[in-house]
Amino acid sequence: MRRTNLFSLLISVAMALLIMLAGPAALAANTSLPPLPIEEMGRVEQLPASYPEDWVIVDESSFFNMFGGKIIILDIAEKTHAKRMKGMMSKSMLGNFTQSKKRGEFYIIESFNERGARGKKFDVLVIYDKQTLNIKKEIIWPTDRLQSLPERYSMAVSKDEKLLYVSNFNPAASFTVVNLDTQEIVETIGTPGCVLTYPAGERSVVSICSNGGLLSTVLDKKGKLKSRQRMDSFFDTDKTPVYEWPIFVAGKGYFPSFHGEMHVIDFSGDVVKYIEKWSLVTEQERAENWRPGGMALTDRDDEGHLYIIMHPDGHEGSQTHGGPQVWVFDVEKQKRLRIIEVPNWAVSLAVTRGKNPKLVITNGELNLDIFNAKNGNFIQTVSDFNNVTPLLIHKSY
Template sequence: MRSKGNWRWWFVGVLVPCAIWAQVKPEQTGQVEKLPSPHPRWVFATDLVLERTSVVDVEQSRFLGVVPAGYGTFLPLFSRRRPEIYVPSTYYSRRTRGERTDVVEIYSTESLGFLTEIPIPPKRALNRIALNHAALSDDERFVAVFNWTTGTSLSIVDVERRQFVAEIDTPGCSLAYAAGPRRFFSLCPDGSAFVVELDDEGRERQRRRTAPFFNPRSDPVTEKAVRAGAIWYFVSFEGVVHPVDVSGEELRFLPTWSLVDEQDRQQSWRTGGAQHLAAHARLGLLFALMHQGGPDTHKEAGTEVWVFDVREHKRLRRIPLRFPGATIYGFAIEPDASWRWPLPWLWQRALDHWIPPLVKSITVTQDAQPLLITACEFAGALGVYDARSGEFLRRVQPIGWMTDLLFAPYESSQ
């Protein structure tokens, strides 16, 4: 028996070949420009196929440029005090084999050009999702890069002095979360946090392990936490929020609360995707990418974004999602003069109603009127929503071949 959704894919199969007829206008080459100061509505989108991070002005729907990266997954880090972007990267002398070199590359936010690189031990973790595989200290002096061989450790890099400082073992504990000007922590398999404090030279001053703050057997947290101000928000597979306050001398584990109520559980609502959380620090909002599915569906794409007040632990609204946009080989599939009626109308209907949202990643701009940005891993396109009302505003495409992670790192001055 055919599923009810098969006819939707039939329309897409007919329309996509027709769209390839569209003419692509040639770009004017030879122009070199410098970017203005970073804007809150600049979104950075990583592309694992093209091995780069695309820089997009989602307010103007304008593609600004790219920041290159190396082999495998990567996580750019953004300085607010210096016009710099830090990218832990891996290179092999024979592309996918040969001698391995790991570095922290530094790029300019003004030109997106390469500035310098700092060699680090060739051990950095190359996992499918790079979230929290590196962290920038709160004073923006040190970068911690998570290493994973048969053991785990952090490579500490002084980005002010442009030098590798030390490798610090984190026995059995993984990832890197910034927790102050000289402090990082990692997650441990028993539900505790492994905390490392650095001295002013970036070497280990103190280490300690906290008591467990979640139960890894009954309901573990995912590693895809998001930070708002001094609080990290970890969410468990069953939707329980575990806030971790890093403002004091010791990590403080705040009371837990839930994203879902009993009715939501009965309807099998849960978080999922590659990057299922976003937060707005000033407004005190947490955004969660949700879908309906059973246990172990935490990698499924989301169909809605739920918005929560983190102070009241209350859901404010549900935002139904649309497909972010379709691209092929880096070109947008969208109507132009070569499309004949009713193809434009049918294609718009397909994008807005017939194709599932397939959203895997979300982020939120940090301005007074924030935008919610969504992405599908199979397309180089962004969906743009009013984060407060949930209104769908536009699609921005093309931005690349595929979209992995999203970042809106710059805050508004107002």
């Protein structure tokens, strides 16, 4: 019985070998079979030096899996799902992002631990080429960077795009200056009680302070500390708090308050100056408790018009909840131009560049609703692009 089984096994192996050896010759002789299609291999392509106006950059914090954060380049006008995503970069542990308009670079500062989720923590600033998405430089960070939900001004580029400013918090507040030509750290400058990096003047960094004021840090041509000057408090941090999300139009910074006032600051010089405040809401709207709300709740179009998420029945704690409407203002005239209804709720917003801007809404389901920013008409919903918590959208350049 054992010999029979062994013999059968040997016959089976021999037949298989004969078939394998004869197969290619037999197939080659059969000219009636159609040729196999040419298999397309992977391709490496470059993105354009100047991104189209309808492309946006999604700051995906991946809040429930912070090692999986991403920066996603997305065409929000594209109707075909497979063609929307143009590129992606990693952004570990609530990394921070900003971009240059002229240098063709992206900047991401992120955090890692030596053994994955444990071990010594270290931060790295990564400089990317915006066309290839290749890494140009990695800089090991000398201190603990600011680690928070995405902020537009956790990093900023100087007006001449020679310097990069990066916020730190360890828990002492500071910012680090990077020379973008040499790709080297210049100096870390303390900002006691003040955080974030709003660019002002030629080479000045402004930070918002815990007492309701602003700190102007003036730098010399090399990016080193030249002088500091504090501006008096312009809001009460307990009674009339403001959002740290200013919008800049014609050298002025516009800071909305939780209760619907707009504070205007002159950012044109090296040292900021307070100008005035005015109300976003009418007396009737104030009685109905219409207030701003959301995460990244403001942006502007190329005409300098401000877009802001608003909600009725506002109360203590509702400032982060978002809202069902977006109000559009001419900030120079202090006049509301239109109201855009947002059926799926708005958590964050962004406005694209150009003469025909799109309003991009992070909705209540954490997908993106796209509207015509000028007339408020709904265009489409964009989803399934690795979006988990897309709480901040950047316009592209």
